[in-house]
Amino acid sequence: EQNIIxxxxxxxxxxxxxxxxxxxxxxxxxxxLPGLVGTEARGVGVQPDGTIYVAGAKRTGVNPERWDxxxxxxxxxxxxxxxxxxxxxxxxxxxxxxxxxxxxxxxSGRVVIAGTREIVDPNDxxxxxxxxxxxxxEGKGKRVDxxxxxxxxxxxxxxxxxxxxxxGFATCGYAQATPNEITQILxxxxxxxxxxxxxxxxxx
Numbered sequence: 001e002q003n004i005i006x007x008x009x010x011x012x013x014x015x016x017x018x019x020x021x022x023x024x025x026x027x028x029x030x031x032x033l034p035g036l037v038g039t040e041a042r043g044v045g046v047q048p049d050g051t052i053y054v055a056g057a058k059r060t061g062v063n064p065e066r067w068d069x070x071x072x073x074x075x076x077x078x079x080x081x082x083x084x085x086x087x088x089x090x091x092x093x094x095x096x097x098x099x100x101x102x103x104x105x106x107x108s109g110r111v112v113i114a115g116t117r118e119i120v121d122p123n124d125x126x127x128x129x130x131x132x133x134x135x136x137x138e139g140k141g142k143r144v145d146x147x148x149x150x151x152x153x154x155x156x157x158x159x160x161x162x163x164x165x166x167x168g169f170a171t172c173g174y175a176q177a178t179p180n181e182i183t184q185i186l187x188x189x190x191x192x193x194x195x196x197x198x199x200x201x202x203x204x
Contacts, residue, residue: 003030003076007041007054016040018056020072031078039070043161045103045111050076051140055100055113058085069098069133071113073141081140088117096120096128104162104169106192110144111137114159114171117148132159132173132186134194147194153202157186168192175202 004023009016018035035041038059045053054072059065069086087098101115113135121127132149149157154175162171168191174183185203190196 005044005052007044009040043102045105047109053103053111055103057099060094066094067097067099069100084141101160102162104164106164108192112169114162116158130156130158132157136194145194
């Protein structure tokens with residue numbers, strides 16, 4: 001239908017809130033949905049049937065801030081299916097964060113939500129390691145699988161963007177040995193089952 005979907009982050013009294021809007025091909029507003037305070041939207045993708053997937057997060061704690069990944073799903077008519085939250089099941093005390101950054105609609109119609117998650121540093125349980133994460137969905141918000149980076153290139157890595165390929169999808173993000181070091185570009189290639197199909201590439 002060539003409609004336009006816009007997502008982003010608005011601010012109310014300095015607080016972030018998710019924003020989603022659908023426009024007609026001529027640019028006229030069809031509908032809009034501002035989110036609750038403490039939410040964000042950073043990526044969007046549309047399935048062949050018009051279902052809209054939005055990648056983002058919701059704040060779950062302050063001082064320090066903590067976030068859970070949040071996936072919002074909408075029909076073309078504004079019907080909401082979700083939102084769907086994702087957090088580490090073992091994070092009993094909510095001291096780690098997950099955030100959605102990108103949406104990739106695969107050739108099969110399934111959807112990948114990619115972003116970041118924090119894991120506990122095995123050498124120091126008071127420290128956190130940032131790792132890339134990808135969630136696989138089908139239909140209107142049914143999660144069927146997930147994948148997390150093993151840190152095979154550098155200790156910390158993240159996904160910021162992605163695109164469908166003929167064999168699955170590719171992602172682009174960054175990797176770094178420590179949070180204080182310069183980041184390097186990291187590209188990965190995945191099949192439709194989320195598994196990597198070729199060696200990741202690190203650009204210095």
